[in-house]
Amino acid sequence: MSALTHDTLTLTQNIAAPPARLFPLLTSPEYRAQWAAPTENTRLDILQADIRPGGQELSRCGPADNPEFEVTTDFHHIDAPALLIFTETIRIEGAPLSSGLCSIEVTPEGAGSRLTITAQLASLIGDEMAEGYTQGWTAALANLARLARLAEKETA
Helix, strand or coil: CCECEEEEEEEEEEECCCHHHHHHHHHCHHHHHHHCCCCCCEEEEEEEECCCCCCEEEEEEEECCCCCEEEEEEEEEEECCCEEEEEEEEEECCEEEEEEEEEEEEEEECCEEEEEEEEEEEECECHHHHHHHHHHHHHHHHHHHHHHHHHHHHHC
16 A cells, blocks of 8 residues: 655755756756756666657666666646746656656846746655655755856856
8 A cells, every 4th residue: 555645845946047048957858967866876867858848758867876766757838948847757667656746937036047846746655755856856956056057157
């Protein structure tokens, strides 16, 4: 029997890149692979990416030596450079762990952007998934901020 729990997570991060420069970092598979793995001991392998309304991304993530989590992301709404809405299902060995509705909002903030991520999560494994989601996104956003700073320096 599953331990169904529901959570809504909201995370914000100021990023030193204007929305028009930040949005490609958020959506481009080659950039996502650089920032989305939360730590140097983890990785994200993007197997397929069709980032458009109605498109889908398939990826694997987890420990660098065993990216055991299978992620299916379905894109529903993209309003570049301001909004990205998608659903995400995470599985391990084909068994679902969670599904979530995620929105990423990008608003101008001075010379940069303010990024707000809201995830409405249905977990089949209890509170552990929400904790992992929060930790993973928090670390990934810090990585994204570093990548954006580097990209801004290169274009300056």
